[in-house]
Amino acid sequence: VADTTGRDIRTKDVKAAMEKGIRTRLLNPKWIEGMMRHDYHGVQQISRRFENIIGLTATTNQIDSQIFSELEKCYVEDEKLKERMQKSNRWAYLNMLNRLAEAGNRGYWQPTDEEMERLQRAYLETEGEIEQ
Numbered sequence: 001v002a003d004t005t006g007r008d009i010r011t012k013d014v015k016a017a018m019e020k021g022i023r024t025r026l027l028n029p030k031w032i033e034g035m036m037r038h039d040y041h042g043v044q045q046i047s048r049r050f051e052n053i054i055g056l057t058a059t060t061n062q063i064d065s066q067i068f069s070e071l072e073k074c075y076v077e078d079e080k081l082k083e084r085m086q087k088s089n090r091w092a093y094l095n096m097l098n099r100l101a102e103a104g105n106r107g108y109w110q111p112t113d114e115e116m117e118r119l120q121r122a123y124l125e126t127e128g129e130i131e132q
Helices: 014-024 029-036 039-060 065-077 079-105 113-131
Strands: none
Touching (some): 014 065, 029 079, 039 079, 065 079, 065 113
């Protein structure tokens, strides 16, 4: 992957480039906060990036399981962020949870029992909000 963000053009391997993109956006509190200022649309944009990660993982097999654990910790374990996302756009948030579950089902992520329990609880909670 060509990195043209600076004065000097450099190449990075696919894995490093994807992980940098995930860490500087999806796992970056400032980026997340900026997206959350857009409420419904912000959660929708975050959800689209979760879909992109699944696609990139499927085609490159270059995203480590640990990245998915970090996404779970950020977006599921963090109660305040989870509640904000559910309130802003519960459908997009449910899609994010589905993508994490898909990563586990496809073997891209080896979640701990605790991670899977939190994910399932968040899914049922969000789905219940939608059905009300």
